[in-house]
Amino acid sequence: MGFWLLFSLHFFIMGSLVLLLSGIITFLIPRMHFLITISLFGFVGFLYALFLEVMDLAIFAVFFNMLLSLIAVGLVQLGYYFKKVADDRSQEIV
Numbered sequence: 001m002g003f004w005l006l007f008s009l010h011f012f013i014m015g016s017l018v019l020l021l022s023g024i025i026t027f028l029i030p031r032m033h034f035l036i037t038i039s040l041f042g043f044v045g046f047l048y049a050l051f052l053e054v055m056d057l058a059i060f061a062v063f064f065n066m067l068l069s070l071i072a073v074g075l076v077q078l079g080y081y082f083k084k085v086a087d088d089r090s091q092e093i094v
Contacts, residue, residue, distance in 0.1 A: 022072035034073045041069040
């Protein structure tokens with residue numbers, strides 16, 4: 001029981017950091033292709049499993065990080081899209 005509690009806490013913290021860092025990277029470097037960001041955090045998930053010596057959870061860690069990174073990148077890109085639409089609409093009104 002303690003093992004699963006420990007790893008669920010680790011994955012919660014890792015997921016929070018992946019969402020935060022992936023969003024920051026996408027916001028600060030908008031021209032970077034999203035596949036690079038997602039692949040980078042997938043590799044970080046693999047290194048995380050390697051560091052904790054739990055290779056049985058490596059595939060889960062990689063996909064978990066990649067999915068959360070994809071969500072963060074998508075949210076930032078959606079924000080850029082809404083900003084562009086709002087700017088276009090404000091130009092039409094004026």
